[in-house]
Amino acid sequence: MILDIGFETMPREDLEAIILRRLKATIDRVYANVPFYRKKFEENNITPNDIKSLEDLKRIPFTTKDDLRDNYPFGMFAVPMDNVVRIHASSGTTGKPTVVGYTARDVNTWAELMARSLAAGGANRGDIIHNAYGYGLFTGGLGVHYGAEKLGASVIPVSGGNTKRQIVIMKDFGPTILTATPSYALHLSEVAEEVGVSFKDLKFKYGIFGAEPWSEKMRDEIERKLHIVAVDIYGLSEVIGPGVAIECHEAKKGLHVFEDHFIPEVINPSTGEVLPYGETGELVFTTITKEAFPVIRYRTRDITSLNPEPCICGRTHIRMNKVSGRTDDMLIIRGVNVFPSQIESVLMEMEEVEPHYQLVVDRDGNLDTLTVLVEVGERLFSDEVKRLQDREKKIAKNIKDYLGVSARVKLVEPKVIARSEGKAVRVIDNRKI
Numbered sequence: 529m530i531l532d533i534g535f536e537t538m539p540r541e542d543l544e545a546i547i548l549r550r551l552k553a554t555i556d557r558v559y560a561n562v563p564f565y566r567k568k569f570e571e572n573n574i575t576p577n578d579i580k581s582l583e584d585l586k587r588i589p590f591t592t593k594d595d596l597r598d599n600y601p602f603g604m605f606a607v608p609m610d611n612v613v614r615i616h617a618s619s620g621t622t623g624k625p626t627v628v629g630y631t632a633r634d635v636n637t638w639a640e641l642m643a644r645s646l647a648a649g650g651a652n653r654g655d656i657i658h659n660a661y662g663y664g665l666f667t668g669g670l671g672v673h674y675g676a677e678k679l680g681a682s683v684i685p686v687s688g689g690n691t692k693r694q695i696v697i698m699k700d701f702g703p704t705i706l707t708a709t710p711s712y713a714l715h716l717s718e719v720a721e722e723v724g725v726s727f728k729d730l731k732f733k734y735g736i737f738g739a740e741p742w743s744e745k746m747r748d749e750i751e752r753k754l755h756i757v758a759v760d761i762y763g764l765s766e767v768i769g770p771g772v773a774i775e776c777h778e779a780k781k782g783l784h785v786f787e788d789h790f791i792p793e794v795i796n797p798s799t800g801e802v803l804p805y806g807e808t809g810e811l812v813f814t815t816i817t818k819e820a821f822p823v824i825r826y827r828t829r830d831i832t833s834l835n836p837e838p839c840i841c842g843r844t845h846i847r848m849n850k851v852s853g854r855t856d857d858m859l860i861i862r863g864v865n866v867f868p869s870q871i872e873s874v875l876m877e878m879e880e881v882e883p884h885y886q887l888v889v890d891r892d893g894n895l896d897t898l899t900v901l902v903e904v905g906e907r908l909f910s911d912e913v914k915r916l917q918d919r920e921k922k923i924a925k926n927i928k929d930y931l932g933v934s935a936r937v938k939l940v941e942p943k944v945i946a947r948s949e950g951k952a953v954r955v956i957d958n959r960k961i
C-alpha cells in the first residue's frame with residue numbers, strides 16, 4: 529500500500545522542485561548553526577547563496593564518520609539541546625559511537641517515514657507487528673515501533689533475545705508481520721523448529737528485514753523457511769535510522785529512497801567523483817528535512833548503485849539496489865578484494881549448506897589465510913568423513929572460481945556458529961595490522 533500517494537508518486541519535476549527548496553533551507557540552517565559546516569563552506573569559498581540547483585550540491589565537500597567523531601557527542605547538532613527530545617547512537621564497533629539527536633518534529637518525521645516503509649513492505653492497519661529489532665540506543669526497535677503505531681498497526685515490542693519466549697508469543701498472539709535482522713529471523717525459525725513449532729502454522733505474511741547485508745539467496749532461504757514474503761529495509765542512524773529506503777513488496781527489486789527527505793548520490797570511493805545511475809560505488813546522503821542532526825553529503829561507506837527506472841508499484845522515487853557490503857567490510861586476502869556477501873552467495877548456491885557462516889582471517893607468516901566456517905544440515909554432518917571432505921573441496925573450488933581467492937572450508941555441525949540477536953558477526957579478522 530502507498531501511504532503517502534502525494535509524495536510517493538509525485539511527478540519527478542514537482543518532486544525535484546520540493547527537494548531543491550528543502551535543500552536550500554537545510555543549507556541555510558547548517559551554515560547558521562553548525563560551526564563544522566560553516567567552516568567547511570568558508571574553506572571552500574561557498575556560501576548558501578551559491579546553492580541554486582541540485583547540481584550545485586556537488587560543490588559541497590563530503591562529511592565523513594570521522595567528522596562526526598571529531599565533534600562527539602553533540603557538536604554536529606543544529607539546534608540547542610533543549611530542543612532535542614531523543615538521542616540514539618551507533619554501536620561503535622569500529623571506534624567511538626556516533627551520536628545522533630532528534631527534535632520532536634524529527635521524531636514525528638521518522639515515525640511517518642517508518643509508517644510509509646511498513647506500508648510499502650506489506651503492513652497495514654489491523655496487522656500485528658512482532659518487532660524483534662533491539663530496543664535501545666540502536667534505532668531499529670524504536671524506529672519500527674513509532675512507525676507501526678503511526679500506521680495504526682498493533683506492535684509487540686518484543687526486542688531481540690529470549691528467543692524461546694518469542695516463539696510462544698508468535699504462537700499465542702498471531703502476529704502477521706515480522707521485523708528483525710535477517711540473521712535473527714533465521715535464528716527464530718531454527719528455534720521454532722527445535723520447540724516443534726512450524727512457521728507454516730503461524731500467521732506471518734510479510735517480513736521486513738534489514739540493518740545488515742543479505743543476499744538474494746538469503747532472501748529465498750528466509751521466504752522458504754518462514755513461509756513469508758521478505759522485503760529489505762535500509763537505514764542508518766546518522767541519516768535517521770531505519771526508514772531511509774525500502775523495497776515495495778510488489779516488485780522486491782531495489783529499495784525506494786524517500787527522496788522527499790533524503791538526497792542519495794553514489795560516488796567513486798577513491799576519487800569522490802559522482803557516478804552515473806547504474807554504476808556501483810559508495811552511497812552518500814544529504815538530509816533535507818531533519819532539524820536536530822542534518823547531514824550534508826554524508827559518506828555511508830555502503831556499496832550500491834541507483835536505479836531511476838519507473839517501478840510497477842507506481843512510486844516515482846529512485847531505487848537503490850541491495851547493499852552488497854561496506855567499503856570497510858572489504859577483506860583484502862593476498863591482494864584479492866573479498867566481500868562477505870560474495871562468499872554468502874557462493875555458499876547459498878550449495879545444497880545442504882545452512883545460511884550460518886563465519887569467515888576467519890589470519891596471517892601465517894606473511895601470508896593471509898581465509899577459513900570459511902559453514903554449517904551443514906544434520907544429515908550431511910552425520911555422513912561419512914569422505915563425503916564431508918568432498919563437499920568442503922567443492923565449496924573451496926567454487927569460491928576460488930567465483931572470487932579468485934583460495935580458502936580453507938570447514939564444515940561444522942549444526943548450531944556451532946554463534947547466533948546473534950541483532951546484526952550477525954560474519955568476519956573474525958585476527959591479522960595484526
Ligand code: DLL
Binds near residue numbers: 761851
Ligand atoms: O542498522 C538502522 C536499521 C535498523 C536499518 C533496522 C534497517 C532496519 P545503524 O546501526 O546505524 O542503523 O547501522 C547502519 O547498517 O550503514 C549499513 O551498513 C547497514 N545496513 C542497514 N540496513 C541495511 C540493509 C541501522 N538493508 C548500517 N542492507 C548501514 C545492508 C544495511 N546493510
